[in-house]
Amino acid sequence: MSVNTLEVQDLRTHFFTRAGVVRAVDGVSFEVRPGEVLGLVGESGCGKTVTGFSILGLVDAPGRIVGGRIVFEGADLLKLGDEELRRIRGARIAMVFQDPMMTLNPVLRIDTQMVEAVRAHRDIDRKQALRVAREALERVGIPSPDSRLRSYPHQFSGGMRQRVAIAIALLNRPKLIIADEPTTALDVTIQAQILYEAQKLCRESGTALIWITHDLSVVAGLADRICVMYAGRIVEQGTVDEVLDAPLHPYTHGLIGSVPSRNRRGTPLAQIPGMMPALLNLPPGCAFRARCPRAAPACMQEPKLETKTNNRLVRCFYPMQA
Amino acid sequence: MSEPLIALQSVSKRFVQPLDFAGKIARALGADVSDEVVHAVEDVSFAVREGEVVGLVGESGCGKSTLGRMVAGILEPSSGKIRYRGRDSAGLKVQMIFQDPFASLNPRMRVRDIVGEAPVVHGLVKEKDLDAYLDGLLMRCGLDASYKRRFPHQFSGGQRARIGIARALAVKPEFLVCDEAVAALDVSIQAQILNLFMQLRRDLGLTYLFISHDLGVVEHLSDRVVIMYLGRVVESALTEEIFNKANHPYTQALLKQVPRLDSRKTQFKPIVGEIPSPLSPPTGCHFHPRCPHAMPRCREQAPPLKEVASGHLSACHLNA
Numbered sequence: 001m002s003v004n005t006l007e008v009q010d011l012r013t014h015f016f017t018r019a020g021v022v023r024a025v026d027g028v029s030f031e032v033r034p035g036e037v038l039g040l041v042g043e044s045g046c047g048k049t050v051t052g053f054s055i056l057g058l059v060d061a062p063g064r065i066v067g068g069r070i071v072f073e074g075a076d077l078l079k080l081g082d083e084e085l086r087r088i089r090g091a092r093i094a095m096v097f098q099d100p101m102m103t104l105n106p107v108l109r110i111d112t113q114m115v116e117a118v119r120a121h122r123d124i125d126r127k128q129a130l131r132v133a134r135e136a137l138e139r140v141g142i143p144s145p146d147s148r149l150r151s152y153p154h155q156f157s158g159g160m161r162q163r164v165a166i167a168i169a170l171l172n173r174p175k176l177i178i179a180d181e182p183t184t185a186l187d188v189t190i191q192a193q194i195l196y197e198a199q200k201l202c203r204e205s206g207t208a209l210i211w212i213t214h215d216l217s218v219v220a221g222l223a224d225r226i227c228v229m230y231a232g233r234i235v236e237q238g239t240v241d242e243v244l245d246a247p248l249h250p251y252t253h254g255l256i257g258s259v260p261s262r263n264r265r266g267t268p269l270a271q272i273p274g275m276m277p278a279l280l281n282l283p284p285g286c287a288f289r290a291r292c293p294r295a296a297p298a299c300m301q302e303p304k305l306e307t308k309t310n311n312r313l314v315r316c317f318y319p320m321q322a
Numbered sequence: 323m324s325e326p327l328i329a330l331q332s333v334s335k336r337f338v339q340p341l342d343f344a345g346k347i348a349r350a351l352g353a354d355v356s357d358e359v360v361h362a363v364e365d366v367s368f369a370v371r372e373g374e375v376v377g378l379v380g381e382s383g384c385g386k387s388t389l390g391r392m393v394a395g396i397l398e399p400s401s402g403k404i405r406y407r408g409r410d411s412a413g414l415k416v417q418m419i420f421q422d423p424f425a426s427l428n429p430r431m432r433v434r435d436i437v438g439e440a441p442v443v444h445g446l447v448k449e450k451d452l453d454a455y456l457d458g459l460l461m462r463c464g465l466d467a468s469y470k471r472r473f474p475h476q477f478s479g480g481q482r483a484r485i486g487i488a489r490a491l492a493v494k495p496e497f498l499v500c501d502e503a504v505a506a507l508d509v510s511i512q513a514q515i516l517n518l519f520m521q522l523r524r525d526l527g528l529t530y531l532f533i534s535h536d537l538g539v540v541e542h543l544s545d546r547v548v549i550m551y552l553g554r555v556v557e558s559a560l561t562e563e564i565f566n567k568a569n570h571p572y573t574q575a576l577l578k579q580v581p582r583l584d585s586r587k588t589q590f591k592p593i594v595g596e597i598p599s600p601l602s603p604p605t606g607c608h609f610h611p612r613c614p615h616a617m618p619r620c621r622e623q624a625p626p627l628k629e630v631a632s633g634h635l636s637a638c639h640l641n642a
Binding site: 044188199220257 | 381382478479480508509510511512513514516517520521535537538539541542543561575576579580581582583584585586587589590591592593596597
């Protein structure tokens with residue numbers, strides 16, 4: 001038995017559209033240990049959400065997982081049948097989505113939705129399930145949970161709704177939570193409350209957490225390790241301090257330079273020119289080379305993800321420091 | 323000191339939801355119901371000097387967008403005055419850049435018409451000179467002149483933001499109201515657009531009211547910062563002053579919550595409670611239910627904005 005909660009090896013999720021094959025996730029590997037927070041960082045269209053969806057088997061046609069292994073607590077999720085996967089999904093692996101208005105059913109009360117989620121995985125009666133639901137709401141800091149259980153989603157504010165979504169993810173005490181941009185739509189003070197709950201959860205219950213976001217500042221405070229994705233591939237991986245203080249990949253370096261608080265006030269931001277290429281029929285070679293200040297003829301070949309000192313991984317022929 | 327470019331004098335905006343038919347009958351029968359009134363902006367006064375960038379910060383529902391729309395002339399204030407160079411109307415000199423680069427461009431118009439319509443209608447450019455005018459304008463905003471024939475859906479988010487900026491600049495404004503203009507963009511694209519804003523400020527001598535919930539962006543761009551909470555200004559000061567010596571407990575809490583690249587393994591200590599509904603704001607100081615220093619007085623009396631240091635205003639009873 002491995003000690004890792006989740007191991008993703010060479011995951012490939014492609015979308016077969018009429019216009020061609022979109023390699024949304026193309027050879028992604030990482031692992032998460034119990035109680036660890038992994039930040040999966042990248043800009044829109046880099047494949048970070050599809051990676052999360054692939055782990056839970058939520059990829060719909062025309063998308064298909066065409067290769068790789070997803071090993072969760074020793075079992076390869078890609079080899080499981082629908083019924084077995086259903087038993088894991090929502091119980092041992094839970095997901096929190098970006099927009100809680102889209103993921104909560106607007107015509108059902110919160111208690112109905114939570115009891116359903118509990119009883120789908122545990123053989124207990126309604127009363128006990130309600131108690132579990134109430135405890136979960138309490139854990140995420142929702143005041144007067146008894147009366148809130150009888151509310152409909154539209155009666156909650158955005159931050160409250162996201163907390164309900166997190167409470168639903170917690171219901172069955174999962175070993176792994178995948179959170180996809182859960183605080184992007186929220187205000188700063190509400191975001192801090194959600195981050196506080198997430199942090200407490202990992203510390204206290206040893207739940208592993210994959211935090212998918214485009215916001216480097218959020219993962220800086222929350223995560224233990226960071227994977228930076230670009231155009232469907234991981235370009236850099238390492239601990240938070242290593243990646244943010246001494247980025248190896250030019251893309252990571254550029255991203256950090258783009259954050260306003262890193263720059264002196266009023267000075268131009270160190271911008272990355274251009275934008276992420278469309279993933280449809282991506283030309284061979286390093287996907288970042290068109291925007292990269294260090295690009296050279298060698299970049300026409302696809303660089304491999306190489307291990308540097310301290311187990312750091314980087315996918316670049318000319319990393320920032322040797 | 324020179325006359326400010328824009329001066330707001332006790333500006334308020336109330337949105338009234340009149341009673342529906344059933345409500346009117348209920349009131350006629352003696353029920354205790356009345357029109358629902360939201361005080362989106364309450365008694366706000368400040369001025370923006372020529373060439374200055376003022377950042378307007380607050381959380382959702384604090385009235386910052388409503389205030390921005392009033393400054394841009396899209397909404398009329400319910401009471402109070404907005405003076406532009408001492409006059410009542412700004413005409414074309416104030417333009418607005420909107421948050422959503424997808425919703426704010428007409429999907430059925432070509433870039434040429436989106437950007438070029440206003441200057442022709444207002445007689446700034448003759449129809450026959452329009453193409454040359456647009457070429458220069460698009461180039462200035464970092465767009466290729468050949469994009470004129472295209473529709474908005476053929477552009478990425480960052481390019482659409484540039485089209486929105488070009489449209490605002492087309493009528494040669496002096497003052498731009500940017501309402502969350504970079505919030506919908508990716509980090510690397512956001513940096514490009516922020517750089518464009520700073521470039522335009524240098525080249526054209528523009529003045530900005532930069533509305534954002536992102537303190538990092540505001541800190542980088544602004545000379546002065548105004549903080550709003552539930553319709554009221556709670557603090558305003560020069561940017562360095564706000565970020566180093568925040569006076570109001572709300573500003574202090576807000577600054578503590580901002581995730582930063584340098585703060586690793588943070589112990590997040592959130593402000594307790596939710597932002598109250600603007601439909602029924604708390605009495606007295608709006609922040610008192612969430613404030614760690616709340617006193618009995620804060621429940622009863624709204625604190626006025628007082629000067630706590632030169633050019634630094636704060637509305638808190640602790641300063642009394």
